[in-house]
Amino acid sequence: AVLAVLVVLGAPPAAGEELSGVFQHLTMYECHFINGTERVRFVDRYIYNREQYVHFDSDVGVYVGDTPYGEEMWARPRNRDKQFMKRMRAVADTVCRHNYELVTPFSVERRVPPSVSISLVPSSSQPGPGRLLCSVMDFYPAPVQVRRFQDGQELPEHVVATDVVPNGDWTYQVLVLLESPPRRGVTYSCQVEHVSL
Ligand SMILES: *[C@@H]1O[C@H](CO)[C@@H](O)[C@H](O)[C@H]1NC(C)=O
16 A cells, blocks of 8 residues: 655746746655565655655665765755654654554455346347356455356356456456357356455
């Protein structure tokens, strides 16, 4: 999980005035959680006009310049400030671990079960009975397994499926097509395995 703060500097131009330039200063504070809070890493980045010029990585423990300017003007003065550096080295514990407890219930532990349906889609390229489509909608998190059965027999792994698509609202969907046209008297089913179920 990543927490980020964006700061954009610059006043909007007055009416009729030409915009002389766009300047962007971006500060990113990242908490990396590896296997829960077993290992926590904090990274602090400073980026001007898309160029990172200095960063702090808790695995390293000091600021490191990514450009000569960043090294001279930011990394060295900060690294000399003992009190400040003590606080930065503690952020993985004081901020990241603390925030993990706060955000876990609605992020790490978020579980939304899929709604599953099977439908017949007409074949557009050739005439005929069309194909069966399994729609697995609006689930979270992304990992999912869709198995297809024909009269109780599992069909081989070879599948025509979309990628697992993010809907942009913390849910995902995937569509799986059964390759061969359905035949009368045969029962087809989709079985979905998901951590929410
Ligand atoms: C993850 O952490 C748990 C303890 O919280 C530990 O038992 C387990 O072995 C760890 N898994 C990995 C893959 O490191």
